[in-house]
Amino acid sequence: MRFLDGHEPDHDLTYDDLFIVPNRSAATSRFDVDLASTDGTGTTIPLVVANMTAIAGKRMAETVARRGGLVVLPQDVPLDAAAQTIGFVKSRDLVADTPVVMSPNDLMAQAQSLIPKRAHGAAVVVDDGRPVGLVARNVTGHDIDMFTDLRSAMTPIPVVLPAGTDPRTVFDTLTDANAELAVLVDDDGALVGVLTRTGALRAGIYRPNVDAQGRLRVAAAVGINGDVVGKARGLVEAGADVIVVDTAHGHQEKMLTALAAVAGADLGVPIAAGNVVSERGALDLIDAGATIVKVGVGPGAMCTTRMMTGVGRPQFSAVAECAAAARERGAHVWADGGIRHPRDVALAVAAGASNAMVGSWFAGTYESPGDLHTDTSGEYKVSFGMASKRAVAARSATDNAYDQARKGLFEEGISSSRIRIDPEHPSVEDLIDHICSGVRSTATYTGATTLQEMHEKVVLGVQSAAGFAEGRPLPGGW
Ligand code: XMP
Secondary structure, three states: OEEHHHOOOOOOOOHHHEEEEOOOOOOOOHHHOEOOOOOOOOOOOOEEEOOOOOOOOHHHHHHHHHOOOEEEEOOOOOHHHHHHHHHHHHOOOOOOEOOEEEOOOOEHHHHHHHHHHOOOOEEEEEEOOEEEEEEEOOOOEOOEOOOOEHHHHOEOOOEEEEOOOOHHHHHHHHHHHOOOEEEEEOOOOOEEEEEEHHHHHHHOOOOOOEOOOOOEOOEEEEOOOOOHHHHHHHHHHHOOOEEEEEOOOOOOHHHHHHHHHHHHOOOOOOEEEEEEOOHHHHHHHHHOOOOEEEEOOOOOOOEOHHHHHOOOOOHHHHHHHHHHHHHHOOOEEEEEOOOOOHHHHHHHHHHOOOEEEEOHHHHHOOOOOOOOEEEOOEEEEEEOOOOOHHHHHHHOOOOOHHHHHHHHOOOOEOOOEEEEOOOOOOOHHHHHHHHHHHHHHHHHHHOOOEHHHHHHHOEEEEOOHHHHHHOOOOOOOO
16 A cells, blocks of 8 residues: 555545545456455455444344355344354355245235345245245235235245256346246255345355355354353354454453453454554554454444544544554454445555444345334434444343443434435345445456455545545436
């Protein structure tokens, strides 16, 4: 990474402050770019989903891992529930998506409330273990109301194929049948999953993030209080592939003690820890046993830390400094927070991050755990910060009312924010396409074929607010 004409900035910068200068490039196709990380997490795209309750659940975990990313389950989830989610993710098919499954006796109302939990827009009706019909979203008609049972409302399945059918064949079969969704079954005719045309295309583009046994990978977070080692061990025994030791102020003694204990337990998985924003902070975490340092204080969309405390640091400079320090020790960093455009992921990689962590942006997708709401502006979900009154109340649910209320007085996060479902990108997979398309293109502009090369070759310039504004498209035209 270097700055245009050697103009090293004399102040800290964030993503919006920077532009990337195109280099002479021999690249011919953006599909030749390898987006895999080398930080031990197995990601094949540089995306980790933040351990936030409103974002990182089981559907997010399976979907993102299938495309090569990694989801971190939040530390507030009790061990048994986290273990269940990990088991679910590990049992998922690497190609087929998990559909909403209904029985013929279920009602239309039940199907319609569950279908938006998946992006493919349909539920599979299963009878006696066999898929027998489909119910699409928003079905209306003469004889169909919300109290109709699915036996009467379902439509025949247009394409049923054996699981393991080559995705290209699935795509072609769907095209020939003029259908959108294929149901995949095992040798006994039992439901394995579903695949859309776009899903079949994606299966040929992305590589799933899989463990040594060929199962989807998933990470889990622990805090720094209580039996941290016991919980971390339990999560790894349940199958967690990465442990994240997480607290807002990662450069504190309690963190270093907890982290050293987790690292000392030799759990056999990469240990990420944070958050910090300085070289000293990164090195102290690495010395305590972190192989990945989580960087970012205050850039998050739900964070009020900087406004409340003045503490934090512009994210690009924080990532660049910590990544340089980590690299010296053979460790890595994740750029955590403030990702709002594909360019931010490219700039995080340019700064030296092995992965960018995304939270709130992914809250507005069908795969996030929250319920889908609709208002006059369209569909949305509700997100909240992990240091907000709402998250703190959930975390201290076993406290007495007085202690709960007392903790709630000191929040450093937003308790409720409507995150719009972008009609152009309603699924997290659409956003992943969007981000990866941008990052792949950045790589070809910089003449890189890997993330590491992108970091090495990138030439950056510092821009004014007008420079950033100039680069924004005019959505409404003139
Ligand atoms: P984005 O911008 O992707 O950032 O939503 C995700 C990261 O934000 C952090 N986070 C918080 N920070 N108060 C904070 O100061 C909060 O309530 C809060 N919730 C999340 C966290 O690092 C996450 O990964």
